Amino acid sequence: MKRILAIVCCVLMLVPCQAKKKEKVKPLYVWSDYSNAVYNYIKNSDEKSETQLIAAYEAIIKNQSESSRGVVPPGIYAEYGYLLLKENKIDEGKAMLKKEIETYPESEVFVSRILKITKK
Amino acid sequence: MKRVLLYCTLVVCVEVCVTSCSTTATKIPKSVAYKQMYDEKPLTILLMPPINRSINVEAKEYFHSTLNVFLSNCGYYVIPPILSMDVLKKESAYDAEMFLNSSLTKFNDVFGADMVIFTIIDKWKKSTLSSKVQVKIEYIIKSTKTNQVLYARTGDITCDTSVSTGVGGLWGMAANMAFSALKTATTNYIDVAKACNGYTFYTDLPWGKYLPNYQKDLELKSNKKEFKTSITPDILNLYK
Numbered sequence: 001m002k003r004i005l006a007i008v009c010c011v012l013m014l015v016p017c018q019a020k021k022k023e024k025v026k027p028l029y030v031w032s033d034y035s036n037a038v039y040n041y042i043k044n045s046d047e048k049s050e051t052q053l054i055a056a057y058e059a060i061i062k063n064q065s066e067s068s069r070g071v072v073p074p075g076i077y078a079e080y081g082y083l084l085l086k087e088n089k090i091d092e093g094k095a096m097l098k099k100e101i102e103t104y105p106e107s108e109v110f111v112s113r114i115l116k117i118t119k120k
Numbered sequence: 121m122k123r124v125l126l127y128c129t130l131v132v133c134v135e136v137c138v139t140s141c142s143t144t145a146t147k148i149p150k151s152v153a154y155k156q157m158y159d160e161k162p163l164t165i166l167l168m169p170p171i172n173r174s175i176n177v178e179a180k181e182y183f184h185s186t187l188n189v190f191l192s193n194c195g196y197y198v199i200p201p202i203l204s205m206d207v208l209k210k211e212s213a214y215d216a217e218m219f220l221n222s223s224l225t226k227f228n229d230v231f232g233a234d235m236v237i238f239t240i241i242d243k244w245k246k247s248t249l250s251s252k253v254q255v256k257i258e259y260i261i262k263s264t265k266t267n268q269v270l271y272a273r274t275g276d277i278t279c280d281t282s283v284s285t286g287v288g289g290l291w292g293m294a295a296n297m298a299f300s301a302l303k304t305a306t307t308n309y310i311d312v313a314k315a316c317n318g319y320t321f322y323t324d325l326p327w328g329k330y331l332p333n334y335q336k337d338l339e340l341k342s343n344k345k346e347f348k349t350s351i352t353p354d355i356l357n358l359y360k
Contacts, residue, residue, distance in 0.1 A: 028193050028331065038201065039185035039310055043178075069330065074192045075200030082203050106164050106197050109232025114203070 029073035030066050032059035054083065074104055078111055085118055094118065153342035154326050157270040160263060162234035163329050164197045166204055166227050168216035174244035182313035183239050183257075190317040191237070195328025199231050207231075220260075228264035235270060237261045251282035253312045259320055275320050276348040279312045279356055311360055315351045318359035 037056035040049040057080040061072055081096025097115055101108050151158060167187050172180040184205070188198040207230070208214045216238055219227075227233045243256035254277075261271035324343040327334055 028195070031189050035186045035189055035310055035314065036308075039181055041202065042181050042185055042205070068332070073189075074197045074330075075188060075203070079200040079202050082200075082206075104197050106232060107199075110199060110203070110207070110230065113230070 026066065026068040028068055029071075030060060030063045031073065032056050032063060034060060034076075050083065050087075054080070057083075072099075072103060074107075075100070077103060078107060078114075082114065085114075090118065147341040147344065149338065150324060150326055150340050150342045151338035153324070154271060156263070156266075156268055157261075157326050158335070158338065160234070160265065160270070161329075162196075162263065162270070164199065164232055164234045165191055165261070166199045166231050166233035166236045166264075167191075167201050168219065168236055168238050169205065169208065169214055170239040170241055171216050171220075172241045174241045176241075176244040176246075178309070179241045179244040179255075179313075182309050183241065183317070186310060186313045186317055187237065187239065190314070190321045191325075191328075192330075194321050194325045195331030195334060197328075197330070199233060204231065224262055224264040224267055233264050235261050235263055251280060253279045253281060253309070255279065255312065255316050257316055257320075271325060272345065273320055273324075273343065274346045275316060276346075277316050277319065278350045279315050280350065280352050281312070281356065282353060311356060315356050315359045319349060319351060319355075 033052070033056045037049070037053040041053045043049070057076055060076050061080075064070055064072055077096045077100035081093045081100065084090075084093035084096060087093075094115060097111050101111050167184070170180045170183040170187075184201060188201050191198045205214070211230075213219070219236070220238055224236050227236050238258075238260040240258040240260070241255070242258065243254060245254045246252075247254070256274070256276050258274045259271070260269060262268065263270050320343075324340075327337045
């Protein structure tokens with residue numbers, strides 16, 4: 001009888017462990033293909049690498065519901081905006097840069113500097 | 121008696137293995153190791169272009185394109201590397217070596233950075249036959265307010281990039297070797313840089329503001345100031 005009770009207790013103890021195992025831990029941020037895209041951009045700075053980088057930014061912005069913060073990672077709006085400005089998409093670029101300041105107020109020092117240069 | 125002897129031998133072996141990996145004294149709590157960092161509570165970090173002292177010319181880019189992901193994942197705000205890279209180039213400040221021992225206050229004025237990270241790649245050596253990449257890297261984080269070093273770690277990290285074909289026996293062994301050799305030749309070395317960053321920062325960098333358990337890691341043990349470690353293919357995959 002004692003043996004049976006011991007086995008039942010063990011099984012009951014293991015059940016919550018199993019349930020916990022199934023829970024998927026969400027990362028703080030979802031980065032998609034960011035590092036590879038940045039590497040290619042730094043290395044080549046051509047149209048292909050720029051397209052890959054923009055695709056990475058868009059995927060990151062789209063997929064943050066899968067992250068634990070649910071917020072776009074630091075610097076993504078700013079980098080995306082900066083690239084859009086370089087492509088002469090001024091309004092879209094500025095909107096992205098402003099989103100960076102809204103999401104991360106600590107970015108204001110350098111982002112507002114870029115916005116000021118753009119106005120000129 | 122034999123069992124006792126065997127147990128003692130095992131304990132000694134484990135002790136030897138553990139101590140051989142450490143080159144400095146015993147681990148101390150993070151609150152002691154990084155006291156200034158916890159006192160200053162920095163949030164914003166600027167990446168300086170990595171200083172490459174290795175013979176691999178591309179090693180600099182491997183780290184420059186991966187560092188911000190790991191620092192952000194540790195809860196910090198990282199000035200976006202593409203932006204900072206362009207600004208530093210325009211200001212003729214792209215050579216990080218120039219600022220290693222000089223005042224950093226201007227980085228606070230221009231970027232709003234509370235701290236600056238210097239990365240020095242001392243070694244990047246790939247071995248095709250053993251499918252291993254050996255990296256020696258220094259990470260130095262300095263305050264832009266006091267110029268003091270807030271965090272400094274040197275890692276001697278060996279990444280095993282080998283793969284298994286799943287084929288057994290002698291043919292399998294030959295196939296694994298050939299496949300691993302081919303893979304090392306074309307390995308995504310960005311993954312190696314990621315593993316170096318991940319192992320170093322996730323093991324003991326103080327948790328930043330955007331982590332849910334911010335300031336709750338004070339009693340956790342810090343890593344050794346100089347450490348040596350091997351990263352297996354399974355662990356390498358975790359940092360991808």
